[in-house]
Amino acid sequence: MNRRDFVKGTVLSAAVARLAAQGSAPAKGKVPPGDRITVAVIGSGARAQQLLDAALTIPVVEITAVCDAYSGRAQRAQERTAGRAKIHKDYREILNDKSIDAVIIGTPDHWHKDMAIQSMEAGKDVYIEKPLTYAVDEGLEIIDAVKKTKRVLQVGSQGISSATQQKARELVKAGRLGRVTMIRASYNRNTAEGAWLYPIPPDASTQTVDWDAFLGPAPKRPFDLERFFRWRCYWDYSGGISTDLFVHLVTSIHFIMDAKMPKSVVATGELYRWKESREVPDTVNGIMVYPEGFTVNLSSTFNNQSSSDSGFEILGTEGSISFRGGQFVFRPENVHNDYSWVVDSWPKALAEAYYREPKVQSAEVPTTWKPRMNQQSEVWDEQGQDATIVHLDHFFDSVKSRQQPVEDALTGHRAAACAHMVNASLRQNKAVQWDFGKEKLIS
Numbered sequence: 001m002n003r004r005d006f007v008k009g010t011v012l013s014a015a016v017a018r019l020a021a022q023g024s025a026p027a028k029g030k031v032p033p034g035d036r037i038t039v040a041v042i043g044s045g046a047r048a049q050q051l052l053d054a055a056l057t058i059p060v061v062e063i064t065a066v067c068d069a070y071s072g073r074a075q076r077a078q079e080r081t082a083g084r085a086k087i088h089k090d091y092r093e094i095l096n097d098k099s100i101d102a103v104i105i106g107t108p109d110h111w112h113k114d115m116a117i118q119s120m121e122a123g124k125d126v127y128i129e130k131p132l133t134y135a136v137d138e139g140l141e142i143i144d145a146v147k148k149t150k151r152v153l154q155v156g157s158q159g160i161s162s163a164t165q166q167k168a169r170e171l172v173k174a175g176r177l178g179r180v181t182m183i184r185a186s187y188n189r190n191t192a193e194g195a196w197l198y199p200i201p202p203d204a205s206t207q208t209v210d211w212d213a214f215l216g217p218a219p220k221r222p223f224d225l226e227r228f229f230r231w232r233c234y235w236d237y238s239g240g241i242s243t244d245l246f247v248h249l250v251t252s253i254h255f256i257m258d259a260k261m262p263k264s265v266v267a268t269g270e271l272y273r274w275k276e277s278r279e280v281p282d283t284v285n286g287i288m289v290y291p292e293g294f295t296v297n298l299s300s301t302f303n304n305q306s307s308s309d310s311g312f313e314i315l316g317t318e319g320s321i322s323f324r325g326g327q328f329v330f331r332p333e334n335v336h337n338d339y340s341w342v343v344d345s346w347p348k349a350l351a352e353a354y355y356r357e358p359k360v361q362s363a364e365v366p367t368t369w370k371p372r373m374n375q376q377s378e379v380w381d382e383q384g385q386d387a388t389i390v391h392l393d394h395f396f397d398s399v400k401s402r403q404q405p406v407e408d409a410l411t412g413h414r415a416a417a418c419a420h421m422v423n424a425s426l427r428q429n430k431a432v433q434w435d436f437g438k439e440k441l442i443s
């Protein structure tokens with residue numbers, strides 16, 4: 001792109017602006033006890049410790065308890081709170097503690113439904129990591145529990161709280177992209193870490209790892225540290241690329257496009273490399289067709305990252321949005337019709353007459369179509385805090401206001417359901433459909 005051809009913008013969401021102004025807000029110790037929200041972390045693994053760091057920056061939040069099936073992670077979470085949080089061995093002790101207002105659930109996916117429902121039934125508000133569910137119908141049970149218990153439940157796909165995704169949504173709503181019919185989204189990696197071959201802590205053993213607690217509702221199996229620390233590689237605990245990575249992309253696409261669910265999905269999944277370490281595919285391609293009138297092409301490989309590491313492109317008749325990291329570019333469509341290669345095959349006299357008469361040419365072009373040239377691209381950068389902090393801040397706002405959270409159970413259910421549709425299609429080797437009335441996969 002020519003330097004002169006784009007303009008740069010920055011975006012700051014309302015929540016970021018408020019958080020940025022918190023220099024003047026009461027410091028943690030000064031928040032009146034009635035305004036504090038006491039929070040426990042269930043499953044203080046790699047992601048939950050990032051959430052812990054983020055939550056510790058929000059003055060109203062007080063982390064009072066942590067729980068993890070591997071003692072080292074409970075210890076590290078306690079260290080993050082400067083020793084203030086109490087360690088529990090069993091998450092049910094947290095549910096029984098009436099002094100705890102809310103829980104952050106960061107366990108593997110197969111535990112999400114049970115822990116979310118039990119936490120709400122115990123009177124806790126819930127921030128739960130994506131994907132909301134391990135299996136598609138679990139979402140309906142969670143939605144039901146939210147209604148019955150009147151608790152706040154927010155799912156943790158933080159991207160939608162970023163100012164850039166909010167700006168992108170505004171551009172789409174304002175019609176800047178014209179008619180969007182195609183979206184391409186990808187997550188490509190080529191590292192062991194990217195393929196979830198995480199290091200196993202040297203002190204991990206039957207002494208430090210509670211294997212039965214980890215298994216929970218999953219099928220019984222002998223003690224296995226690879227399954228414990230690399231659970232995303234196994235169907236018993238995860239849906240692989242679809243539930244881990246596509247869910248982020250789909251949540252953002254639904255948010256920006258104001259879309260509900262695809263009516264049909266067709267997908268393929270293959271495992272090409274590192275076969276000894278996993279059951280789930282390392283290469284997944286899915287096509288989702290939306291009744292709103294667009295198609296989403298999802299694609300992910302763990303065997304190459306040269307084309308892009310992750311992101312999505314929303315392609316419209318008037319312009320496109322291309323998201324990479326915290327930045328997006330809006331590119332207007334600079335297009336003009338050129339029939340010359342066809343007309344140049346006509347008899348010379350006819351071709352020359354055709355070029356001399358612009359009215360004849362324009363009669364062949366649909367009336368809504370106009371050439372557009374020399375329009376500038378726009379680059380939008382995020383300014384302010386990490387989307388995770390903003391997303392958590394939105395959750396704690398909802399805990400206080402009792403208003404619907406930014407990513408509620410229905411939103412989380414639908415995003416996870418797209419991933420489950422991809423997996424259902426690649427397993428069954430056929431297209432699968434969604435029942436909009438029942439919010440269920442048509443089997």
Ligand SMILES: NC(=O)c1ccc[n+]([C@@H]2O[C@H](COP(=O)([O-])OP(=O)(O)OC[C@H]3O[C@@H](n4cnc5c(N)ncnc54)[C@H](O)[C@@H]3O)[C@@H](O)[C@H]2O)c1
Nearest residue numbers: 043045046047067068069070106107108129130131213214
């Ligand atoms: N929003 C994001 O960007 C993002 C990023 C990474 C992970 N995640 C999500 O966070 C969740 C956790 O992923 P992770 O990478 O942190 O995994 P992880 O393995 O590092 O952490 C999971 C933790 O849960 C613990 N655990 C398992 N069963 C338990 C039980 N019964 N009681 C208490 N603790 C238990 C494990 O010991 C482990 O420490 C997943 O759902 C994942 O999809 C989200």
